[in-house]
Amino acid sequence: MDPAPSGAVSPRPAVVIDDVSKSFTLPTEQVHTLKERALHPLRRSASEKLDALKGVSMTVNKGEFFGVVGRNGSGKSTLLKCMAGIYQIDGGQIFIDGRLSTFIELGVGFNPDLASRDNVTINGVMMGLTPREAADRFDKVIEFAELEEFVDLKLKNYSSGMQVRLAFSVAIQVDADVLLIDEVLAVGDAAFQQKCSDVFYKMRDDGQTVLLVTHDMGAVTRFCDRAALLDRGRVVDFGDPEEVARSYLDLNFGTSRVEAQHGEGARVGDGAGSIDDAWFEDSDGERLETLVQGQHTRFCAKATFSRDTANIEWGVVFENAEHHPVFATTTTWAEIDTGTIAAGEETSFSVDFEVPFAPGRIFATPMLTYRGAGDRYVDRRERFASAVVTATRHSGGSVMVAHDVHFAKSKASK
Amino acid sequence: MSSIAQPHSARAEAAIAAATEEARLAAAGRTDAISGPRAIGVPLKRFAALVWTIAVSQFKLKFYGSALGYLWQLMRPLLMFGVLYLFFTQILRFPEVQYYPVVLLQGIVVFTFLSEATVGSVGSLVENEILVRKIQFPRLAVPFAIVLAALFNLLINYVVVLVFLIIQGGSPMWSWLYEFPILLVLLVILATAISTLLSALFVRYRDIRPIWEVLLQTIYFISLVLIPVEAITNTTLRKLLLINPFACLIEQLRHAVISASAPTVLEVFGNPWLLALPVTIAVALCVIAFIVFDRMAPKVAEEL
Numbered sequence: 001m002d003p004a005p006s007g008a009v010s011p012r013p014a015v016v017i018d019d020v021s022k023s024f025t026l027p028t029e030q031v032h033t034l035k036e037r038a039l040h041p042l043r044r045s046a047s048e049k050l051d052a053l054k055g056v057s058m059t060v061n062k063g064e065f066f067g068v069v070g071r072n073g074s075g076k077s078t079l080l081k082c083m084a085g086i087y088q089i090d091g092g093q094i095f096i097d098g099r100l101s102t103f104i105e106l107g108v109g110f111n112p113d114l115a116s117r118d119n120v121t122i123n124g125v126m127m128g129l130t131p132r133e134a135a136d137r138f139d140k141v142i143e144f145a146e147l148e149e150f151v152d153l154k155l156k157n158y159s160s161g162m163q164v165r166l167a168f169s170v171a172i173q174v175d176a177d178v179l180l181i182d183e184v185l186a187v188g189d190a191a192f193q194q195k196c197s198d199v200f201y202k203m204r205d206d207g208q209t210v211l212l213v214t215h216d217m218g219a220v221t222r223f224c225d226r227a228a229l230l231d232r233g234r235v236v237d238f239g240d241p242e243e244v245a246r247s248y249l250d251l252n253f254g255t256s257r258v259e260a261q262h263g264e265g266a267r268v269g270d271g272a273g274s275i276d277d278a279w280f281e282d283s284d285g286e287r288l289e290t291l292v293q294g295q296h297t298r299f300c301a302k303a304t305f306s307r308d309t310a311n312i313e314w315g316v317v318f319e320n321a322e323h324h325p326v327f328a329t330t331t332t333w334a335e336i337d338t339g340t341i342a343a344g345e346e347t348s349f350s351v352d353f354e355v356p357f358a359p360g361r362i363f364a365t366p367m368l369t370y371r372g373a374g375d376r377y378v379d380r381r382e383r384f385a386s387a388v389v390t391a392t393r394h395s396g397g398s399v400m401v402a403h404d405v406h407f408a409k410s411k412a413s414k
Numbered sequence: 415m416s417s418i419a420q421p422h423s424a425r426a427e428a429a430i431a432a433a434t435e436e437a438r439l440a441a442a443g444r445t446d447a448i449s450g451p452r453a454i455g456v457p458l459k460r461f462a463a464l465v466w467t468i469a470v471s472q473f474k475l476k477f478y479g480s481a482l483g484y485l486w487q488l489m490r491p492l493l494m495f496g497v498l499y500l501f502f503t504q505i506l507r508f509p510e511v512q513y514y515p516v517v518l519l520q521g522i523v524v525f526t527f528l529s530e531a532t533v534g535s536v537g538s539l540v541e542n543e544i545l546v547r548k549i550q551f552p553r554l555a556v557p558f559a560i561v562l563a564a565l566f567n568l569l570i571n572y573v574v575v576l577v578f579l580i581i582q583g584g585s586p587m588w589s590w591l592y593e594f595p596i597l598l599v600l601l602v603i604l605a606t607a608i609s610t611l612l613s614a615l616f617v618r619y620r621d622i623r624p625i626w627e628v629l630l631q632t633i634y635f636i637s638l639v640l641i642p643v644e645a646i647t648n649t650t651l652r653k654l655l656l657i658n659p660f661a662c663l664i665e666q667l668r669h670a671v672i673s674a675s676a677p678t679v680l681e682v683f684g685n686p687w688l689l690a691l692p693v694t695i696a697v698a699l700c701v702i703a704f705i706v707f708d709r710m711a712p713k714v715a716e717e718l
Contacts, residue, residue: 012440016441016444017437018437018438018441019437019438057433057437058433058434059433059437083448084549084550085450085451086451086546086547086548086549086550086715087451087715087716088449088712089450093444094448095440095441095447096448100550102549102550109544109545109546109547109548109549110544111471111475111544114474114475118471118474121467121471122467122471122545125464125467126464126549126551127549128460130463228433235430235434237423237426238426238430238432239426239429239433243425243426247423247426
C-alpha cells in the first residue's frame with residue numbers, strides 16, 4: 001500500500017473513515033419509581049460509558065470489495081451504522097461518495113404486519129428511490145429473493161430465512177454506489193448462500209464498492225480485495241485478506257483461554273516410565289495453542305524412566321473433537337530403534353508435519369508401549385495435549401488434502 | 415489480561431499506520447462529511463415522498479384485514495356526535511345558536527383530528543424502531559406521516575360536516591374557498607408542532623403518553639368543542655378561553671364554515687392586540703417543537 005504521493009491525481013476513495021470514535025451511554029439497570037422521579041425530576045439515572053469505536057481510520061477505494069471482520073462486540077456493526085448515518089459519531093469524519101444501500105443486522109427494517117410489497121416500497125424509498133421506482137423494482141426484488149409465491153403474505157408469516165432473502169434482495173436492487181452488508185452469509189439456506197456468493201462475485205467483477213462484515217473467513221479470502229480486523233473498537237490488522245483472516249483466527253482462539261488442559265483423559269501404564277509433558281510447537285520452538293492448517297508444526301512429548309527398560313515404542317494418536325482418530329504414528333512405523341533406556345533417563349519424541357486437520361479442536365494421545373506387546377503400556381495419557389486448528393478454506397471432511405480444482409467447458413460434440 | 419487491543423505484528427502495525435495516514439490525507443480539505451441522523455436534511459421532494467410512503471403504510475397497518483375498519487374510523491366522530499346530540503337535546507338545554515348540531519359536529523371532527531394526530535405520534539418513533547434503527551432517513555418524516563394520515567380522515571369527515579350543514583338548511587359560503595383552507599393549514603401546523611414535540615420527548619420520557627392523554631381531555635373541555643362562545647356569559651372568561659389557539663381555530667372555523675353570523679375571534683377579543691396571545695403560544699410551540707426534535711433526532715436510534 002502506498003499513500004497517494006502529494007501532487008499526484010488519485011481517484012477519490014468511495015469511503016473515507018478518518019479517526020472515527022463513538023461511545024454509548026449505557027444506563028445501569030435501576031428501577032425508578034414514579035415517586036422517586038417526581039421527587040428528583042432532574043436527576044439522571046446512573047450510567048456507564050462504552051467506547052464502541054476508538055479512532056478508527058480506513059479508506060475503501062471505488063470498486064473495492066472490502067471486508068470488516070472482528071469478534072462479537074468489536075465494533076463492526078457500530079462502524080457500519082455510523083457509516084449508514086444511523087448513529088451520530090462523537091469524533092472524526094466519514095465521507096461517502098454516492099448513494100448508500102444498507103443491509104444491517106440481518107436485514108433492512110421490515111414491518112411484520114405489512115405484506116412484502118409495502119415493505120419493499122418503504123425500504124426502497126428510504127434508501128433514496130422515488131415511490132414509482134421502488135414499485136417498479138418490486139418484481140425484480142421478489143424474483144431474486146425467490147418469493148413469488150409469498151408476495152401477499154404478511155412479513156410476520158415469513159420464515160427468518162425468507163425475510164433475510166427479501167432484505168438482501170432489496171439492498172442490492174436500489175442502485176447504490178456503496179453497499180454495506182452485515183452478515184448475510186450466516187443465514188439462508190445453502191441455495192441462497194450460493195446465490196449470495198454469485199452476487200458477490202458479480203459485484204466484484206462489476207466494480208461495485210462493497211463493505212462486507214462477516215465472520216466467515218472463507219468469504220473474506222474469496223471475495224475481498226482488502227480487509228480490516230477490529231478488536232475492542234480499534235483496527236488491529238489491515239490489508240491483505242489472508243493475513244487479516246489469520247489474525248482474526250488468532251484473536252479468536254488465542255485470547256479465549258480454554259486451551260491445553262493437560263491430562264483430560266484416562267492414564268494407563270505399568271509405571272516403568274512416565275509421560276510428563278506433551279505439546280505442539282512451531283519451527284522456532286514456540287509452544288502453540290492454535291495450529292494453522294498447512295503450516296509446519298511439531299508435536300512433542302517427553303517421558304522419564306524409573307526402571308531400566310528395553311524395547312519400547314513411542315507413539316501418538318491425533319483425534320478430532322468427535323473422538324475419531326485422524327492420524328497416528330509410532331517410532332516403530334517410522335523404523336526407529338529406541339534401544340535400551342536406563343532408569344533416570346529422559347526420552348523425547350516428536351513428530352513434524354504440515355497441519356492437515358480440518359478446523360476444530362485436535363487432541364493428542366501420546367503413548368509409550370512395549371514393542372510387539374500390543375496393549376502393554378509403559379504410559380498412555382489419553383487426550384493429554386490439545387490445540388485448536390484454524391483454516392481459511394473449507395475441506396468438508398476431517399483433513400485437508402493438498403489438491404487443485406479444475407474446470408472446463410466446451411461445446412458438446414454431436 | 416491485557417485490556418487494550420493492539421496489533422499483533424509489526425506488519426499489521428505498519429499497515430494500520432499507512433491506512434490511517436491514507437485516510438487522513440483523503441479527508442484533508444474535504445467538507446462533505448456525512449452528518450449522521452437529522453430531523454430533515456434531505457431535499458424537500460424526497461422528504462415528501464417519504465412522508466407519503468410512511469403515511470400510506472401506517473394507513474394500511476391500521477386497517478389491514480378489517481373491511482369495515484376504515485368505516486368505523488369515519489363513524490367514530492359521528493357516533494360521538496349522536497351521543498352528545500341526544501344529551502344536549504333530551505337532557506340539557508340546547509344552546510340557542512344557529513345550526514348548533516353542525517357546530518357540535520365540526521368541533522368533534524376537528525378535535526378528533528387533533529387527537530388522532532397527537533396520540534398517534536407520541537409513540538411513533540419508538541413504534542417505528544425497526545426503521546429508525548436500520549436506515550438513515552429524516553426522522554421528522556415519522557410524526558409528519560401520522561399527521562398526514564389523520565389529515566386524510568379530517569378531510570373525509572369534513573365532507574360529512576358540509577353535507578350535514580346543507581341538510582340543516584345552511585348554504586355554501588365564499589369563505590369556504592379562502593378562509594377555510596387557511597384555517598385548516600393553521601390547524602395542521604399546530605397539530606404537527608404538538609405531534610413532533612411529543613414524539614421526540616417520548617423517546618426519553620415514557621411518561622409523556624399518560625400526561626398527554628390527560629391534557630388532551632382538558633383541551634377537549636376548554637376548546638369550545640361542546641359549547642359555542644356565546645353560551646358563555648362572562649366576557650372575561652370568553653377571552654380567557656380564546657387564549658388557547660386551538661379554541662381560536664374552532665371558533666373561527668365556525669364563523670368561516672357554518673354561519674357568517676357567528677362572532678369572529680377578533681370580535682370576541684374586542685382588542686386586536688389580544689390576538690397576539692394565542693398567536694404567540696402557537697408560534698412558540700412550533701419553535702420549541704422544532705428545537706427539541708432537532709436535538710433529539712441524532713440520538714433517537716441509540717435511545718430507543
